Amino acid sequence: MKDEVRAGNDDREMEEMLMRREYETGNSLKKIMERLPGRWYPGQRLHQGTMSEAWLLCGEGVSWKLVLKLAADEKSAWALRREIHFLRQLRGEGIPFLYHYKISSVMPWYTMPFYDGETLRERLDGRHSLTERETARIGRRLCKILDVLHRREEPIIYGDLKPENVILTPDGGVYLLDYGNAWYQGEEQGNIGFRGTPGYAAPECWHLERAGVGVDIFALGVMLHEMLEGGKPREHFGQYALENDAYKKRWQALINACTALNAEKRIRDVREADRQLKSLTIP
Numbered sequence: 001m002k003d004e005v006r007a008g009n010d011d012r013e014m015e016e017m018l019m020r021r022e023y024e025t026g027n028s029l030k031k032i033m034e035r036l037p038g039r040w041y042p043g044q045r046l047h048q049g050t051m052s053e054a055w056l057l058c059g060e061g062v063s064w065k066l067v068l069k070l071a072a073d074e075k076s077a078w079a080l081r082r083e084i085h086f087l088r089q090l091r092g093e094g095i096p097f098l099y100h101y102k103i104s105s106v107m108p109w110y111t112m113p114f115y116d117g118e119t120l121r122e123r124l125d126g127r128h129s130l131t132e133r134e135t136a137r138i139g140r141r142l143c144k145i146l147d148v149l150h151r152r153e154e155p156i157i158y159g160d161l162k163p164e165n166v167i168l169t170p171d172g173g174v175y176l177l178d179y180g181n182a183w184y185q186g187e188e189q190g191n192i193g194f195r196g197t198p199g200y201a202a203p204e205c206w207h208l209e210r211a212g213v214g215v216d217i218f219a220l221g222v223m224l225h226e227m228l229e230g231g232k233p234r235e236h237f238g239q240y241a242l243e244n245d246a247y248k249k250r251w252q253a254l255i256n257a258c259t260a261l262n263a264e265k266r267i268r269d270v271r272e273a274d275r276q277l278k279s280l281t282i283p
Contacts, residue, residue, distance in 0.1 A: 036057075036100055036111070038061075040057045040058065040066070041060070042055050042056070043055065043056035044056050049072065050072060051071070051072055051180065052079070052180070053069070053070060054068065055068045064114070065113075066111045068111050069109065069110055069111075070109035073107075074106055077108055079180040080180065084101050086156060086179045086182045087179055088101075089152075090148060090179075092148035094173070094176055095175075096112040097112060097113060098111070099111045099112060099113070116169060117170060117173070117175075119163060120166040120168060120227075123168060124163055128231075129227065129228060132250070132251075132283075135227040135228055136278075136282060138168070139220065139223075139227075140274050140278065142174065142176065142220060142223075143220070144274065145176045147270050147274070149182070150213045150269075155212070156184060157182060157184070157212065157216060158176070159195040159196055159205075159215060159216070160196050161176075162199075165178045181195045185212045195211075199222065200218075201219070202215045202219070202263065213269070214263035214268070216270070217258050217267050217270060218258060218263075218266065220273060221240065221257070222258075225240045225242065225255050228242065228244070228251060229244065242255065250281065251280070257276075
């Protein structure tokens with residue numbers, strides 16, 4: 001009986017917490033929209049996670065839409081501040097543009113354009129795998145985006161490259177979102193903790209070693225494999241052998257060079273990865 005009562009109390013406490021969070025989110029949305037130029041009203045909630053949530057904003061008298069991203073709570077606000085910090089420095093095709101932001105408040109937030117499309121994960125779930133030509137095109141666009149980060153005087157490591165963070169639009173656009181896991185090259189992993197997603201994170205991320213641009217190149221190689229053959233990333237490092245002989249000879253060497261377990265043996269530069277993608281002779 002006591003266990004049943006405790007379970008009932010837990011359910012009520014969870015429901016009360018969710019209701020309180022919805023109330024606080026509603027108040028935050030109202031206050032933020034009052035700060036924006038023009039008249040805006042919230043559309044659908046696009047994302048709700050443990051670290052942040054995102055809302056679609058529609059403007060009165062305008063045809064374009066915004067995405068408002070705000071921290072889920074005060075504990076996760078540091079990650080959104082870090083994302084704003086990086087996005088303020090970056091400009092380039094495929095990188096979100098900050099329209100408005102507030103970094104100093106207890107609950108930071110920012111707005112960016114709404115990219116009407118699907119994530120690469122959604123496309124893979126719907127089609128299982130992509131054509132060689134489409135894989136090469138998306139891979140090259142990602143190389144160019146990463147090159148903007150890596151070529152800075154103080155290189156920025158994106159740190160969490162995966163299909164869920166890539167938006168594909170109907171006009172062929174490729175956008176890389178969510179920079180909350182980025183770091184500066186040279187930062188000690190022991191200080192900033194594990195970054196990345198299992199399946200895409202390079203070995204040095206797991207070992208909390210000093211990690212550089214090779215982290216993003218490793219994840220790129222995993223994604224090239226995934227786009228060609230479908231499915232999810234392998235559970236164990238080093239299992240990136242292509243099975244389809246129709247394209248294996250064209251792609252296997254590149255994927256191996258991207259996903260070498262030793263970072264020193266990987267492709268050292270996304271421009272080299274882009275060059276190899278460009279040189280592929282695809283029927």
